[in-house]
Amino acid sequence: MASIVVCGGSVVGLSAAMMLARDGHEVTVLESDPDGAPATPSEAWESWRRHGVAQFQQPHTVFPRFRAVADEELPGLTDRLLDAGCIWVDRLTSMPPSLTDRAPRPGDERLLGVTGRRPVVESAVAAAAEDAPGVTVRRGVRVAELLPGTPTLDGVPHAAGVRTTTGEDVRADLVVDATGRRSPSTGWLAALDARPPTTRAQDSGFVYYTRYFTGPQRPAAFGPPISPLGSISVLTLDGDNDTWSVTVFAQSGDAPLKALRAPEVFDRVIGACPLHAHWLDGQPTGGVLAMAGGLDCSRRFVVDGRPVVTGFATVGDAWACTNPSAGRGLSVGLVHAALLRHLVATHLDRPADLAVAWDEATERTVGPFVEEQLVEDRSRLAGMAAAREGRPPPPPPPGLAAFLGAAGQDADLFRAMLEYRTCMAPLAELLDRPAVRERMAATERRPSAPLPGPDRGRLLDLLAG
Numbered sequence: 001m002a003s004i005v006v007c008g009g010s011v012v013g014l015s016a017a018m019m020l021a022r023d024g025h026e027v028t029v030l031e032s033d034p035d036g037a038p039a040t041p042s043e044a045w046e047s048w049r050r051h052g053v054a055q056f057q058q059p060h061t062v063f064p065r066f067r068a069v070a071d072e073e074l075p076g077l078t079d080r081l082l083d084a085g086c087i088w089v090d091r092l093t094s095m096p097p098s099l100t101d102r103a104p105r106p107g108d109e110r111l112l113g114v115t116g117r118r119p120v121v122e123s124a125v126a127a128a129a130e131d132a133p134g135v136t137v138r139r140g141v142r143v144a145e146l147l148p149g150t151p152t153l154d155g156v157p158h159a160a161g162v163r164t165t166t167g168e169d170v171r172a173d174l175v176v177d178a179t180g181r182r183s184p185s186t187g188w189l190a191a192l193d194a195r196p197p198t199t200r201a202q203d204s205g206f207v208y209y210t211r212y213f214t215g216p217q218r219p220a221a222f223g224p225p226i227s228p229l230g231s232i233s234v235l236t237l238d239g240d241n242d243t244w245s246v247t248v249f250a251q252s253g254d255a256p257l258k259a260l261r262a263p264e265v266f267d268r269v270i271g272a273c274p275l276h277a278h279w280l281d282g283q284p285t286g287g288v289l290a291m292a293g294g295l296d297c298s299r300r301f302v303v304d305g306r307p308v309v310t311g312f313a314t315v316g317d318a319w320a321c322t323n324p325s326a327g328r329g330l331s332v333g334l335v336h337a338a339l340l341r342h343l344v345a346t347h348l349d350r351p352a353d354l355a356v357a358w359d360e361a362t363e364r365t366v367g368p369f370v371e372e373q374l375v376e377d378r379s380r381l382a383g384m385a386a387a388r389e390g391r392p393p394p395p396p397p398p399g400l401a402a403f404l405g406a407a408g409q410d411a412d413l414f415r416a417m418l419e420y421r422t423c424m425a426p427l428a429e430l431l432d433r434p435a436v437r438e439r440m441a442a443t444e445r446r447p448s449a450p451l452p453g454p455d456r457g458r459l460l461d462l463l464a465g
Contacts, residue, residue: 002173002348005162007143009033010053011122012316012333013178014129016136019341020176021134028170029129030162032179034140037123041085041241045122053180055324056118057212058243058291059223061237062086063112063331063422073338078114084124085241086116091418094221101411103138116214116240121330129416141166145189146175150298151152152310153352156171157192159311175312175346176340181295183318195308197299203252204294204323205381209260210247211267211289213282219244219443223275226325228380229453232257232269234276235325243275246270246279249325251384252292258286259463269462275454296322296377300359300372307355315340318363322373331423338368368426376400387456399431406443413439 001024006017009031017027033052038044050056060080070077082088090112095102115121129135142165149160161171177185186196218238227234231254235247248269250257259265266288271277299319301308316333339361347354375397383393395401407417416436419425430436454462 002344003171004028004174004176004177004344005172005177006280008052008178008180008318009137009139010050010178010180011118011330012337013176013257014028014125014135015070015077015334016176016178016315016337016340017137018129018132019337020344022073023341025134025344026369027184028172029137030141030143030170030454031137031139032142032165036137036139037126039122041120043145044119045117048123050119050122054182055291055294056453058118058208058324059235059237059247059327060112060118060121060193060291060330061204062115062121063326063327063424064091064111064345065423066165066331066334067113068110068424069331069334072118073341074128076368077125080124080128081114081121084116084120086120087238087240089113089238091113091422092347092415093416094224095411096150096408098408099411099414103411105412105415108415110424111415111422113331117243117245118376119317120240124278126184130187143184143188145191146309147171148192149311153307156203156307156352157309158351159170159192159309173311174344174354177312177314177318178316179261179318181297181317181321183314185299185314185318188250188308189312192309195303197301197308199297199299201297204296204377205252206249206323206325206377207252207254207257207290207292207296208238208247208294208325209257209266209288209290210245211287212243212245212285214241214243214279214285215282216242217281218242219279219281222278223451224411225327227273227275227451228383228455229273229451231384231456233325233380233384233457234270234273234453236276236279237327241370243285244279245414246276247325251381251388252422254384254388255461256460265463265465268465269459272454272458272462273307294324294372300363302356302359305356307352307359308355310351310355313340313354313358320367320370322370323377325372326376328369328373328423332366332369335423336362339365368428369423372420372427390456395436400427402445403427403431405445405448406440409443409446410439413443
């Protein structure tokens, strides 16, 4: 079989490596951060430093789609997550009061997921990779450039491995970039005299403030995980080992919200949100974590029908990343990794065909999740800006608004909405289903009531004390 180098040893990179190794390939993972995962979940959270992952201790969630892909492609990984203290999450328990039909449906188990804090999830994946036959994980190794190989397509450079910053050459039949949202691949390709990929990149426009809590009683979900409240949104997530998190995120540049860095101000604001105040009923595990400067970015490595390089593929956030509050990164990344596995199985001996097929399959399979998130983010940012300026909110995207409104009135459409939210299916695919169209047509359209929380004036008072 083939030799493959995976650049980046986070959740998606390690998962891709294990999937490829299951097909008999010899896979070497090169991770620039030197420290491996600690032995226990508590150490993973408290002492593991992953400088290459800026959002390592920021909120993460793992959707049912992640669990479904893991069960199919990496049997046993879900059990490792559970052994590390990750928990089952049933999002059907958060049905809104407007839904009186609570009867179970065949197939509801598809909507069950296992989730936990990012360091704990990654530590379980890292342990699985260390035990995986055919996978070698080398930490503290930074990739400097791609090695040039014999071109397989006229005028298109071919990557034949990588050179590390210490000058070591690691030859490979395929180089996989899983270095995340900070991927240096553009520089690698420029050094190989490749044409630049088509890149879209801009600041996501959001800033985040998060507190973690622990306690014997997990908070009940009285509202959706992401709750828009005028100029802010509140994100609540379950974690592993009796932990959970509460996040306030808002438009970048909203200066008064910097006061949320003070724990007493953060608690005061959340305490004024009726659906979320009880999430403070635990022991804080630290102060307020702030993060800004998130990047919306996507790259395409086939331009005008021709690959810019062969022997090279990007996966997960190294290909595209969006607003992290939506929680799609790990789940979409695992879908992407599984897609790579299946294309490598059929195209690896034809590098030019693999490059084109990878681009097409990526855009078709996971591209819609990125595009839909960008549309929703732009709409939410516009709503936040309107609330800050005292203007009426702009109308939301019509198709999405109609779908979400109907999902609050019909239990089957609510399940379809969960498929959308948890990356089980893109919105366009859901709206094309005859059963969804029929139920939407039969559902009475009622305007969604705004979630209870402080308006802008009250928010500013709370921030000021």
